[in-house]
Amino acid sequence: MSEALSYPTNHRKKALILSIIPGLGQLYNKQILKGIAFLVLSAAFIFVFKDLLNLGLWGLVTLGEIPFEDHSIFLLVYGILSIIVLVFGLGFYIFNLRDAYKIGKRRDGDESISTIKEQYRNLVDNGFPYLIMSPGFLLLVFVVIFPIIFVILLAFTNYDLYHTPPAKLVDWVGFKNFLEIFQVDIWRQTFFSVLAWTLVWTFVATTFQVALGIFLAILVNQKDVKGKAIMRTVFILPWAVPAFVSILVFAGMFNESFGAINRDILGFFGIEGLPWMTEPLFTRIALILIQTWLGFPFIFAMTTGVLQSIPQDLYEAATVDGASNFQKFKNITLPLVLFATAPVIITQYTFNFNNFNLIYLFNGGGPAVPNQNAGGTDILISWIYRLTMTSAQYSKAATLTMLLSIIVIGVALWQFKRTKSFQEEDMM
Amino acid sequence: MSMKRQNFTRLALTYLVVLIMFVIILYPLAWIIGSSFNPGQSLSGSSIIPKNATLAHYKQLFDTSKMNYIYWYINSLKVSILTMIFTVILVSLTAYSFSRYRFVGRKNGLMTFLILQMIPNFAALIAIYILATLTHLIDTHLGLICVYVGGQIPMNTWLMKGYLDTIPKELDESAKIDGAGHLRIFFQIVMPLATPIIAVVALFAFIAPFGDFIIASILLRTEKNYTLAVGLYDLVAKQFGAEFTTFAAGAVLIAVPIAILFLSFQRFFVSGLTAGGTKG
Numbered sequence: 001m002s003e004a005l006s007y008p009t010n011h012r013k014k015a016l017i018l019s020i021i022p023g024l025g026q027l028y029n030k031q032i033l034k035g036i037a038f039l040v041l042s043a044a045f046i047f048v049f050k051d052l053l054n055l056g057l058w059g060l061v062t063l064g065e066i067p068f069e070d071h072s073i074f075l076l077v078y079g080i081l082s083i084i085v086l087v088f089g090l091g092f093y094i095f096n097l098r099d100a101y102k103i104g105k106r107r108d109g110d111e112s113i114s115t116i117k118e119q120y121r122n123l124v125d126n127g128f129p130y131l132i133m134s135p136g137f138l139l140l141v142f143v144v145i146f147p148i149i150f151v152i153l154l155a156f157t158n159y160d161l162y163h164t165p166p167a168k169l170v171d172w173v174g175f176k177n178f179l180e181i182f183q184v185d186i187w188r189q190t191f192f193s194v195l196a197w198t199l200v201w202t203f204v205a206t207t208f209q210v211a212l213g214i215f216l217a218i219l220v221n222q223k224d225v226k227g228k229a230i231m232r233t234v235f236i237l238p239w240a241v242p243a244f245v246s247i248l249v250f251a252g253m254f255n256e257s258f259g260a261i262n263r264d265i266l267g268f269f270g271i272e273g274l275p276w277m278t279e280p281l282f283t284r285i286a287l288i289l290i291q292t293w294l295g296f297p298f299i300f301a302m303t304t305g306v307l308q309s310i311p312q313d314l315y316e317a318a319t320v321d322g323a324s325n326f327q328k329f330k331n332i333t334l335p336l337v338l339f340a341t342a343p344v345i346i347t348q349y350t351f352n353f354n355n356f357n358l359i360y361l362f363n364g365g366g367p368a369v370p371n372q373n374a375g376g377t378d379i380l381i382s383w384i385y386r387l388t389m390t391s392a393q394y395s396k397a398a399t400l401t402m403l404l405s406i407i408v409i410g411v412a413l414w415q416f417k418r419t420k421s422f423q424e425e426d427m428m
Numbered sequence: 429m430s431m432k433r434q435n436f437t438r439l440a441l442t443y444l445v446v447l448i449m450f451v452i453i454l455y456p457l458a459w460i461i462g463s464s465f466n467p468g469q470s471l472s473g474s475s476i477i478p479k480n481a482t483l484a485h486y487k488q489l490f491d492t493s494k495m496n497y498i499y500w501y502i503n504s505l506k507v508s509i510l511t512m513i514f515t516v517i518l519v520s521l522t523a524y525s526f527s528r529y530r531f532v533g534r535k536n537g538l539m540t541f542l543i544l545q546m547i548p549n550f551a552a553l554i555a556i557y558i559l560a561t562l563t564h565l566i567d568t569h570l571g572l573i574c575v576y577v578g579g580q581i582p583m584n585t586w587l588m589k590g591y592l593d594t595i596p597k598e599l600d601e602s603a604k605i606d607g608a609g610h611l612r613i614f615f616q617i618v619m620p621l622a623t624p625i626i627a628v629v630a631l632f633a634f635i636a637p638f639g640d641f642i643i644a645s646i647l648l649r650t651e652k653n654y655t656l657a658v659g660l661y662d663l664v665a666k667q668f669g670a671e672f673t674t675f676a677a678g679a680v681l682i683a684v685p686i687a688i689l690f691l692s693f694q695r696f697f698v699s700g701l702t703a704g705g706t707k708g
Binding site: 250 | 435438439442443445446449450452453454456457459460463518519521522524525528529531534543544546547548549550551552553554555556557558559562574575577578579581582585610614635638639641642646656657660661664672675676679682683686687690691694
């Protein structure tokens with residue numbers, strides 16, 4: 001810094017101070033075109049967004065004051081929009097300050113300032129990644145990031161059936177929703193029983209499908225097994241049929257009155273019809289069996305790919321050393337397969353944690369259970385859907401969404417930190 | 429001698445397990461195909477190989493005056509194909525910039541994408557619903573496509589970036605020295621080499637909206653606008669059992685073409701997935 005202070009002139013500071021109004025600093029730095037562009041842009045920004053920012057920020061703080069006239073939820077949306085706009089504006093503003101300071105510094109150091117042509121080249125080179133990313137990024141902001149911010153904010157309001165705009169206003173209530181989920185009996189009981197089932201479901205169903213997939217892949221991959229091609233095709237079939245079709249078909253098969261399971265299969269063995277759809281325990285068993293059916297082909301295909309890439313000389317060397325078949329499996333095949341498929345297996349766990357389609361399409365999260373406001377097989381995500389779509393408990397649903405996201409992100413981040421491919425990424 | 433016996437039992441057990449799995453896999457499929465040819469609307473008294481097989485249920489599906497099935501089919505294809513096209517374009521562009529350029533905000537951007545891909549985008553279903561109502565995009569396929577494409581970006585960007593990282597940078601550097609511009613390097617050098625991963629992303633981007641139920645069921649309100657997942661569920665939920673054979677025919681008409689399509693692309697798909705997946 002002492003070096004910087006020894007400049008005879010002080011253009012950088014003057015340019016920085018003038019840039020408090022965007023553009024003036026650039027004009028001072030004799031970059032006429034850039035300066036005018038910045039001035040016009042900021043004027044346009046203020047002119048276009050003045051009303052939105054005004055209404056949005058007011059709405060975000062108060063959520064409306066007069067019922068029927070102020071619609072709290074719309075105000076919330078405008079509020080988030082104005083925050084997004086503000087963030088973009090601030091980004092531009094900081095860029096403008098930095099730019100003025102940097103050019104000023106170059107003038108202090110008596111370096112030549114880039115000409116318009118050079119500036120243009122610079123803009124193209126440095127701006128290209130931003131330019132080609134912007135369409136995807138904008139879409140992401142509006143359909144992914146915006147809803148997430150909205151849900152986070154909603155968790156701190158009392159938006160539900162009794163506070164529905166425009167007749168009623170919605171208010172900020174702080175952490176009341178979180179406290180209620182853990183303190184009010186019915187919420188606490190439901191939350192913990194749903195969470196427990198979600199975890200059991202995720203763990204058992206995923207482990208089954210992974211184990212079956214790896215087992216079958218190794219089985220088919222044995223050297224002396226004939227008919228590999230047909231086996232592989234059939235084992236892929238459950239993956240090839242769209243899942244929602246299979247699930248609805250299974251819902252028919254497990255149907256207690258006409259389904260094939262009770263009527264044809266169990267009837268054949270002389271077993272009385274089982275209550276697949278009306279007894280939570282049986283529904284849960286059915287769900288785990290179905291998910292195993294649906295999910296193993298994916299693991300099977302991945303494992304088959306890995307198995308085929310294991311070099312044969314590993315096994316030959318092991319044979320020379322006198323290893324038994326089981327030892328070869330335990331010390332060569334399994335570690336290699338698990339290592340290569342680990343990232344995929346992790347995504348299977350997170351997928352099942354949020355496997356809404358199966359739970360909802362099979363039995364709507366039912367059967368109903370006394371003393372709680374979720375069905376007997378509801379997992380967190382389907383419970384959230386139920387709260388939103390059937391009982392209009394929006395703020396509670398938002399609170400639960402936040403809790404769910406924290407769990408998912410926590411587990412996934414912890415896992416990703418440990419995987420090699422992430423550590424190798426040059427994060428600079 | 430005992431070695432031979434051991435081998436024999438191992439093989440016999442293997443084939444037995446495979447046989448059992450064949451039955452478990454094929455039985456539900458055979459059952460639904462059988463049901464779709466069964467005469468009558470309900471399944472009481474039906475068998476897996478129907479005695480008086482009929483095509484009536486298939487004909488009924490094509491009767492647009494009574495059923496919207498054809499519309500659902502067209503809607504599903506339209507939404508899935510458009511989602512696929514837009515996803516491939518947007519994801520290629522973002523993945524390319526993350527892979528090849530070092531710019532301010534890159535690290536934070538990658539981190540954001542990583543976190544976003546972990547939250548399923550339907551978790552924010554309340555927000556999606558309200559936002560769509562506000563922008564009058566509710567009950568339109570445009571709104572649906574936007575949500576699908578946006579939701580696909582983070583995960584597929586990581587997938588594709590992982591693959592692009594494996595394409596040597598020396599290639600584009602030498603092209604740059606030869607005077608190729610940014611766009612030219614992107615279209616003529618990098619993209620042709622990335623075809624396998626583009627195919628994977630395209631397939632993902634097609635399958636996800638095709639099989640999605642939750643977002644479509646929130647956004648689509650009129651029966652004519654339904655996609656297959658929502659429509660078929662509606663058909664079943666309205667009067668389960670009463671119209672099961674029609675549902676069965678509808679299910680077969682979806683499952684067969686998709687399964688054939690899937691099986692023919694399968695090899696390609698798995699290899700691309702392992703290439704990008706284990707890297708990214």
